[in-house]
Amino acid sequence: xxxxxxxLNDKTSVSVSFNNHGKTFNVEVKAWxxxxxxxxxxxxxxxxxxxxxxxxxxxxxxxxxxxGVTFDESSSSECLNGDLRRxxxxxGCHYMHMRLQDDYENCSPLDGIPQEIEMEAQGLFRKxxxxx
Numbered sequence: 001x002x003x004x005x006x007x008l009n010d011k012t013s014v015s016v017s018f019n020n021h022g023k024t025f026n027v028e029v030k031a032w033x034x035x036x037x038x039x040x041x042x043x044x045x046x047x048x049x050x051x052x053x054x055x056x057x058x059x060x061x062x063x064x065x066x067x068g069v070t071f072d073e074s075s076s077s078e079c080l081n082g083d084l085r086r087x088x089x090x091x092g093c094h095y096m097h098m099r100l101q102d103d104y105e106n107c108s109p110l111d112g113i114p115q116e117i118e119m120e121a122q123g124l125f126r127k128x129x130x131x132x
Contacts, residue, residue, distance in 0.1 A: 020125045024051035024132055027125045029117060031109035038105045041114070043121050044071065044092035045128065052131055054089065064127065065093035066120055067100055 020027045026046040031039045045063060053059045061069050071092035095102045095117060107114045113121070 020121070022051075022125070022129050022132055024048045024054075025128045027121050027128065029113050029121050031107075034105065039107060039109065041095040041104045041107070041117055042071070042092050043095075043117065043124065044090055045124065046088045046090050047128075049087040051128070053128075054087075057089070060089055060091055063091065064120075064124060065091065066095060066117075067093055067097045070094050 019029075025048060028044040028046065030042045030044065032042070034040050043065065045060075045065070047054050047060055061072065063069075069091045071090070071094075073090040095104045095114075104114050104117065112118075
């Protein structure tokens with residue numbers, strides 16, 4: 001189980017992050033408040049310089065993300081990994097696909113990560129950990 005970090009972004013959006021850190025990557029599950037009762041769920045992968053996939057945009061874009069990559073910030077930028085600022089590439093996916101019958105908007109992060117999302121995030125973590 002990932003440990004939650006709750007943060008209030010502004011008066012209308014609350015994000016809840018669940019992180020699992022490797023030495024050279026981070027898998028993050030994030031829930032965004034859409035309305036007072038509806039949530040959007042995302043999984044993000046932050047690959048830091050030093051990971052063997054960092055140099056391969058194709059390999060990063062081929063990661064097993066739900067419904068494929070829907071967020072790509074593959075240009076190198078500085079990200080925080082613990083207390084260290086490092087170059088990183090970020091890709092992500094969302095869980096609002098009608099064709100995949102996603103039904104997570106009523107799942108509050110206060111009740112934990114929906115099981116399917118957590119399983120996919122943990123699988124992604126293990127895959128990245130094996131390739132470190």
